[in-house]
Amino acid sequence: MASGLTSLPGERPARRSELPGPAGGGPQPGAAVGPSPGQLPGEPPPLEPSIGVGTWAWGNQFLWGYDPALDHELAATFRRCLELDLCFFDTADSYGTGRWNGRSEQLLGQFAAALSPAQRTRCCLATKLAPFPWRLGRRGFDRAFTASKQRLQGKLDRVQLHWSTARYAPWQEPPLLRGLADLVRSGQVASLGLSNLGPIRLRQVVAQLAAEGVAVASLQVQLSLLAPEAVAPGGVAQVCRELGIELIAYSPLALGLLARPPGQVRAAKGPRGSLFRRLEPGLGPLLETMASIAASHGSDLAAVALNWCRAHGAMPIPGLRRPDQVETVAAARRWQLSLAERQQLDQVVLSGPRMPMNPFQSR
Numbered sequence: 001m002a003s004g005l006t007s008l009p010g011e012r013p014a015r016r017s018e019l020p021g022p023a024g025g026g027p028q029p030g031a032a033v034g035p036s037p038g039q040l041p042g043e044p045p046p047l048e049p050s051i052g053v054g055t056w057a058w059g060n061q062f063l064w065g066y067d068p069a070l071d072h073e074l075a076a077t078f079r080r081c082l083e084l085d086l087c088f089f090d091t092a093d094s095y096g097t098g099r100w101n102g103r104s105e106q107l108l109g110q111f112a113a114a115l116s117p118a119q120r121t122r123c124c125l126a127t128k129l130a131p132f133p134w135r136l137g138r139r140g141f142d143r144a145f146t147a148s149k150q151r152l153q154g155k156l157d158r159v160q161l162h163w164s165t166a167r168y169a170p171w172q173e174p175p176l177l178r179g180l181a182d183l184v185r186s187g188q189v190a191s192l193g194l195s196n197l198g199p200i201r202l203r204q205v206v207a208q209l210a211a212e213g214v215a216v217a218s219l220q221v222q223l224s225l226l227a228p229e230a231v232a233p234g235g236v237a238q239v240c241r242e243l244g245i246e247l248i249a250y251s252p253l254a255l256g257l258l259a260r261p262p263g264q265v266r267a268a269k270g271p272r273g274s275l276f277r278r279l280e281p282g283l284g285p286l287l288e289t290m291a292s293i294a295a296s297h298g299s300d301l302a303a304v305a306l307n308w309c310r311a312h313g314a315m316p317i318p319g320l321r322r323p324d325q326v327e328t329v330a331a332a333r334r335w336q337l338s339l340a341e342r343q344q345l346d347q348v349v350l351s352g353p354r355m356p357m358n359p360f361q362s363r
Contacts, residue, residue: 002325003068004239009143019067019225024140034091035247043087047311048307048311048313048316049246049247049313049314049316050085050086050088051086051306051315051318051330051332051333052086052088052089052090052315052317053090053315053317053319054251054318054319054320054322055089055090055095055108055208055319056091056092056095056104057319057321058074058091058095058096058103058104058107058108059096059097059100059101059102059103059104059107059320060095060096060104061097061098061274062097062271063255063271064319064321066096066100068103068199068213070321071107073322074111074321075105075107075111075324077108077320077322077323077325077326078111078354079111080323080326080327081114081320081326082119082122084326084330086320086326086328086329087122087123088124088126088315088317089108089123089124089125089126089128090128090130090248090250091104091105091108091125091127091128092104092105092126092127092128092129092130093105093129093130093144093147093148093162094128096128098308100223102147102148102151104318105148105151105152105273106151106350108155109151109152109153109235112125112153113155120155121304123155124158124195124291125155125156125159126156126157126159126160126218127156127158127159127160128150128159128160128161128162128193128195129141129144129145129159129160129161130144130162130163131161131163131164131165131172131173131176131313133169133172135176136175136176137176137281138175138176138178138179139179140176140179141179141180142274143181144255145159145183145188149188152191156189157189157190157191158189158191158192158193158217158218158237159180159183159184159191159192160192160193160194160218160220161173161176161177161180161193161336161358162195162197162240162360162362163196163197163204163358164194164196164197164201166204166362167277167362167363174208177205178212180192180214181209181212181213183192184214185212185213185214187294191215191218192214192216192217193216193217193219193220193246193248194216194219194220195219195220195250196220196221196222196223196358196360196361196362197219197236198235198361198363199234199235199238199239199363200260200362200363201362201363202219202239202240202243203239203243204237206243206245209236213341216245217245218245218246218247219236219245219247220248220249220250220252220317221248221250222246222249222251222306222355222357222358222361223250223251223309223312223316224249224251224253224254224258224305224309224355225245225254225258225286225308225345225352226257226258226286226349226352226353226355227251227254227352227354227355227357228349230247231312233281233313236350237256237312237313237314240313246315247313248314248316248317249314249315249316250308250316250317251355252305252317253302253305253306253314253318254279254305254355255272255275255355255361256272256276257276257279257280257283258290258301258304258305259301259302259305260280260287260301260305262360275355279353279355280323282352282353283352283353285348285352286345286348286349286352287301289344289345289348290304290305293337293341293344293345297335299331299332300328302328302329303328303329303331303332303335304337304345306318306329306332307332307335307336307337308337308345310336310337311336311337311342312342
């Protein structure tokens with residue numbers, strides 16, 4: 001990663017809208033409090049991005065131990081999210097393990113179908129379509145899109161390319177993108193997003209889609225205090241600001257590592273346990289800094305991690321499975337990191353441990 005995170009511009013970007021397009025919704029309560037550095041007296045404070053919801057765990061047994069007997073708790077989680085104005089839900093057609101493939105979309109569709117018309121309008125469901133090797137040509141995503149829309153019971157507001165094939169099958173991607181643009185132009189979906197693209201590929205794809213007459217609404221990448229590459233100078237955060245693209249941060253809590261207070265012992269199972277055992281020994285300085293900042297705001301580590309993403313202009317989408325987690329995440333919107341706090345965290349992460357890179361992340 002390029003060094004010098006603190007050389008990023010100090011000002012916070014004014015938030016465009018939470019989500020561009022008809023399904024975006026407006027500003028959320030508690031998004032900003034108090035003046036920011038350099039703000040003139042009487043000026044309204046700039047708004048940081050809100051917080052969305054990731055649903056990777058809904059159906060994933062391998063990493064998250066999904067249990068269908070607890071679907072009622074996921075339903076309660078969904079309802080509480082809307083009550084607290086967490087209205088953006090991200091999923092994918094590849095989410096789920098084995099016989100539970102597509103379960104995340106299915107549950108979201110089921111929960112959204114029970115909403116009132118006004119609630120359905122406020123709620124934005126975005127799914128990602130995977131460019132599997134057998135999905136070829138301009139019509140390569142058609143069947144997948146139809147299947148996702150059926151699982152979501154017609155409530156599909158944004159379609160996203162799950163990852164770029166530029167590194168291993170560059171010929172596959174352009175026609176698939178043209179097919180996604182067709183879906184937007186024909187009105188079958190309101191907006192188009194991207195995922196796991198680096199700054200070089202992002203510019204190329206934006207130009208290609210602009211030639212098709214379709215704008216890119218959002219880009220999501222792995223972004224956290226343990227995966228800060230996106231906000232380094234020249235990273236995708238800078239390109240998104242330049243091009244007016246909403247930046248979405250997935251895994252903002254690093255699979256839960258950034259929500260554990262220093263010294264807390266809590267076993268994680270499976271692959272997460274292995275990752276935790278490898279990274280936790282080097283997390284002391286970061287967690288101590290986070291704990292100090294959290295204490296000054298009467299908050300917790302998770303809120304610090306989420307607000308660091310927001311301070312860099314990204315909307316974090318932590319995975320939520322219980323209503324109490326929703327309460328914690330919603331409370332994070334009540335305050336912002338000061339510029340000094342953000343820079344302090346930026347400096348600590350320069351020499352800290354790193355989450356594994358997504359192998360599908362393009363340059």
